[in-house]
Amino acid sequence: MLLSSFIHCSTPSRCFPIKTCTRCCQYSTGRSVRILDTPVLLKNALTFNRSGGHGGKQQYMRLKSSRKRCFSSECDEVGHQHEHGDVRVRFAPSPTGFLHLGGLRTALYNYIYAKKYGGSFILRMEDTDQSRLVPGAAESIEDMLEWAGIPPDESPRGGGQYGPYLQSQRLSLYSQAADSLVQTGKAYHCFCSQQRLELLKREALRSGQTPRYDNRCRHLRPDQLEEKLDQKVPHVIRFRLESGVEPFNDLVFGWNRHEVAQVEGDPVVLKADGFPTYHLANVVDDHLMKVSHVLRGSEWLISTSKHLLLYRALGWKPPVFGHLPLLLNRDGSKLSKRQGDIYIQSFQRSGALPEALLDITTHCGSGFNSNRVGRKMEELITEFNPSKITTHSALLDLDKLPEFNKIHLQQRIDDAVQRDWLVRDLQVRIQEVYGTQVQDQDVLQPDYITRVLHLRKGHISSVSDLVSSEYSYLWVRPSFSDQQMTALSSETQHIATLVIRLMEGLKGGEELTVDQLSVELKTLAKKTSNTKYRDVMKIIRLALSGLQQGPSVAEMMVSLGPSEITHRFNRVLQQH
């Protein structure tokens, strides 16, 4: 292991926080730095006061946060170590809607984090906004996580030792925390009416200032407070913001610190209806559920200092935070339901494979040592590297989903157990779509369907493709008109006979291959008198499929097999 390096910022007038990576003992600003010729001993400190010239006052450099990480590839994160079993992460959606891609992404990264570091993945429903609840949403979210392959270890449905996992069933915990804050003077009752708050907002906007609560009720005298409580004036509890916010080291964005007291009014933590706001509830629950790491969307980055103030006020140790980049709509705004169909259920219905959906999700925002299409969950977990999560917002391009689906479907076909499942799935689909049109029950045989799957793998994005009209020839005997045939050639009978003979010649237990058949078909075409090869092939295609499009003729023949081919060409002969 290296000895400590000595680092100096390349711009001497600036100071910046640094942090020792406790695992590999290297220092990192995450940015390019010069090595000092003259060593200056650095302590394991959050700040670097150069030459002591600033009177001990802390200053911070605005670093490009994407690089505020350890250089060493041996270390996955910034100075964080995990004891086995210590990691507890949570996905905490609000059941005000169904699971969409943004939620899936956040859940997925939490799941991967838990599995990588031997921890637990917790699902917690944050149903504190009772007015916006959607019935069935909580159940559906949990169903969709199961479908996607990222099941929670603790959840409303499955339970766990830190339950309940519905916030609406934990209200007394938040009230107690709020009471505690009031007792210690860290929070206070606010009796301001909604009208007053509206007025404040309007005044601020009118005079070009930032709307914020003016913290007026901070200054109520005890007798005023008592009087209002006696009169049962509706009130909320507000948290008293303070200056002197400690910096925190975000897993993704690196060192951050926001002086919230200077730009915001005291936030409500307990609403008039007795329900908490997000700020209080998530702090209380993460503490009581012993959550070690909070991975959430980067829209919360700026609220983190506020949450850390709450932790401090309650005397609790905060978790490590990591903020995941925003997913965007095509117009560039934060992903939301206004823009297209982004719900997991609709992907499920349209045939997306869960592993393809997860795979494509990880390509937006990265966080892995390498990126390639087709990774499975085990690979995602193995290659996960939080220091490589990108910080910029990004568009999750769903136009790529068919490509991801195709590759993952290919992997399923290549796996014996999953292939069996696909065969059964396809059997059901064939019967649903074609039902009584199926003339030959052999098309439902596993061997036949397996052969079709192997031939089409890499070419189809979804199993349901195979029951579409372009593949109907696989399941039902096609129809075509005699006119279509004779328009191509006057030798259709002769060609049909040639094909039948070809099939007879190949019946001796020999497996058909596409390459072999291609050669045979060229030979066959030479036995016609006045029909071009191209037209011979079109006739054969028509006889086999009734279509003018589709897989190559040779592949169609390999799919159908000699006896079915013979049958179809006998029908050509019988048309006269």
Add this chain to the structure above:
RNA sequence: UGGGAGGUCGUCUAACGGUAGGACGGCGGACUCUGGAUCCGCUGGUGGAGGUUCGAGUCCUCCCCUCCCAGCCA
């Protein structure tokens, strides 16, 4: 407006201060049946201007652009 986070081909993503690459998309060519298949090739990017440096996508400054937060929503 105030505070914050960002900016690499059309999209996503690589590149220890040392060759700007990959995937999808797009275009072209080749295919003795169709082409939407396959194979081959090409295209296309560091937002702009300065500075530091032997060397800048990377470090610094300014400008431009985008997003997020500033609910008794989460």
